[in-house]
Amino acid sequence: MSKSITRRWSVAMAITLGTAFTACNVNEPAKQLEVSDNLLIQEWEGAYQGVPAFDKMKLEDLKPAMEEAMALNLKEIEAIANNAEKPTFENTIVAMESAGKAFDRVATYYYLWSSNLSSPEFRKIQGEMAPKLSDFYSKISQNEKLFDRIRTVYEAAKENPLEAEAQRVLDLTYTRFAMNGAELDSAGKARYAAINKELSSLYTKFGNNVLADEEGYVTYITKEQLGGLPESFVKASAKAAADRGKEGMYAITNTRSSMDPFLTYSDERELREKVWKNYYSRGDNGDEHDNNQVIVEILKLRDERVGLLGFDNYAQWRLQDRMAKTPERAMEMMETVWPAAVARVKEEVADMQTVADQRGDKITIEPWDYRYYAEKVRKAKYDLDSDEVKQYLQLDKLREAMFFVAGELFNFNFQPVPEGSVPVFHEDVKVWEVTDKTSGEHIGLWYLDPFARPGKRSGAWATTYRSYTTFEGKKNVLSSNNSNFIKPAEGEAVLVSWDDATTFFHEFGHALHFLSSNVKYPTLNGGVRDYTEFQSQLLENWLATDQVINNYLVHYKTGEPMPKELVQKIKKASTFNQGFATTEYLASALMDMYYHTTDPETIDPDTFERETLAKLGMPKELVMRHRSTQFGHVFSGEGYATAYYGYMWADVLTSDAVQAFRDAEGGFYDKEMADKLVKYLFAPRNAMDPAEAYRKFRGRDAKIDALMRERGFPVPKEM
Ligand SMILES: [Zn+2]
DSSP states (O other), rough: BBBOHHHHHHHHHHHHGGGGGGGSSSSSSOOOOOOOGGGGGGBBSTTTTTTTOOTOOGGGHHHHHHHHHHHHHHHHHHHTTTOOOOOOOOIIIIIIHHHHHHHHHHHHHHHHHHHHHHHHOOOOOHHHHHHHHHHHHHHTOOOOOHHHHHHHHHHHHHHOOOOHHHHHHHHHHHHHHTTTTTTHHHHHHHHHHHHHHHHHHHHHHHHHHHHHHHHHOOOOEEEGTTOOOOHHHHHHHHHHHTTTTTTSSSOOOOOOOHHHHHHHHOOOHHHHHHHHHHHHHTOOSSSSTOHHHHHHHHHHHHHHHHHHTSSSSSHHHHHHSSOOSSSHHHHHHHHHHHOOOOHHHHHHHHHHOOOOOOOOHHOOGGGHHHHHHHHHHHHHHHHOHHHHHHHHBBBHHHHHHHHHHHHHOEEEEEEEOOTSSSSOOSSSEEEEEETTTOOOOEEEEEEEEEEOTTSSSSEEEEEEEEOOOOOOOOOEEEEEEEEEOOOOOOOOOBBBBBHHHHHHHHHHHHHHHHHHHOOGGGGGOOOOOTTHHHHHHHHHHTTSHHHHHHHEEEOOOOBBBBBHHHHHHHHHGTTTTHHHHHHHHHHHHHHHHHHHHHHEEEEEOOHHHHHHHHHHOOTTTTSSOOOGGGOHHHHHHTTTTTTTTHHHHHHHHHHHHHHHHSTTTTTTGGGHHHHHHIIIITTTTTSSSSHHHHHHHHHHOOOSHHHHHHHTOOTTTTT
16 A cells, blocks of 8 residues: 555554644653663664664563553653643644653654564564553543643633744644544443544454455466566565575465566466455454454544544544545545546446457456456557566666655755764664755765564554654654565666556655655654545655656666656556546445445445445446555554545545646746746645645635546536
8 A cells, every 4th residue: 555654644544544743752751761771662763853763762661661651651641731821822732732742753663663673572572562551541631630721721722823833733732632522521431432442452453354364475486477467576476485594485475566467477377366356355364363343443433532532423523634624525526537437437447348258268347357468458449468568667876866855945955974973773774864965964864674584564654763853853754665666686677667666756745745844743754544645645646747757767787767658658557547446446435435424333344245235336446546454544543544546636636736736837847837836735734724835826715627638438418
């Protein structure tokens, strides 16, 4: 999955309740707070304002460090809550913004283990910590004295508003507490906290079940079964098998990065079916790792929890501080696009069936045939060979291209740090220093962890180890990008697909969003879930610009730039298979919303998924991008629960913003547009209301027309 989250988001998502508590766990402890000699809780040392000690960290230190950090943070919060002075913005809100730095440091390691270096030993600790963390967050969010102070400051500001950033952080803090039960009576609060604790364990269980099924279903094939597979894939599969002690075999692992190319290229239909079934059955195998019952429990608890706050359903509660504001607005957007996407699937299937018939394959298109025949149609219709495209997409060159784009739009310069100056947690991880191109001013670091390995979460994501703030002096940004490219055999170039190159740019967009932050307070770095994918999706569009193509998309052997005809073919083919892509995505996004607007007492996930999709008219030739039992976005935390629609919500903005660049005199590198982009869309993060920020950039609200055109769908009237 291509999701990206700041570290705070991720910690919250992985271990407890999503965005709700970011205000309370983001800072450093007041200086006088003493900490033990546990390495994980120490101030970060070394160059660049101090960096995490990734080279020295030990898992055995994690649990005690987490416990110490939580205790410290609670002490800080108690001190704020029990302050004898009258509540002010400074002694309450600013003090809260400043608290929790030790926790933040430890959580950086915790999250790193969770996503980049997971192991059975870590998962055991995670299982123990999840309920404790939930208790910890509840103690903060339900601290009555603390909330009284926040409310007093909030009420006072109604009379005398604060300066804009201070007012924003106050509003966000107040809303967050109110949304999370601060106004409940003591019985309500107790139940609320108990629910969260139960949920946190269920989220961990859900995620671990999916991971177990990813690790537990490797398909080993022989040399005779390699028909159709590209050489690079064969090599990587041989290595994956050897790594698992099966020298001479080829391993198809149960992850998207292995499943997707296998289904696209393999001529072995029965194996395609097997690999497809393994992948889409994750969490749904009726065994100890089955997630169906976990989903039911999660839904009931979520529903009960928002019921305590007087909401009809979870979606209503969740969307109140999103850009969409209500489930109805999100649904309306999705329902506008859905019929066009499904209609396109019918056309795609017809095209594929024709190709199959012409080849004399005597089959009816099944879900495990979709990618395979789509690739044949792509070649026939667009004469576009994905493997030929790959020859021009070298990982190193793509990275240089991203640096170039960052230089043009953001005025950033990227320079590798001196060898050994910044500790890393794996030899594959490399680090760059980011500076301002003109002034040379230091901005931060960018870590890249590019390759797949056991224990690393699948997909690609971006995160921060430290975010920009100025309220206690200017802090630099420690940002990171993480991918799962298949590590090549020694001396081979890493060649990636167009989609993977796009995702690489996407995640870099998140990194640029972190790096360009100019906010004063930590809370203002927080994301708005249906808005934070916009900046990253927007950046994807620079991959296909002439400057990038001519200088960076060069053949890995000849060094020749990608030929114009091939570029044209890619552009022409960009609307290809949009029926599949949009439908598989929307099916997941709609299900996410239906799960959280339906009475959970009536839901049996297996039946509910089948019946709801049937009602929607889901084509039988494809499935949800993330089937319910593997929908980690929604069920292994709350970060994306009733928020999966956010990708498309953000894409409406993206297409509309791209149109603005297309129309600009200097196109994608127009200086005036770039300035506005940084000033309104990136730098303010959540310091400005997203709708207002977008209006400042565009001069109006976004329209859906550009999105429909980009996907090759008819533009609806009166939109
Ligand atoms: Zn993203």
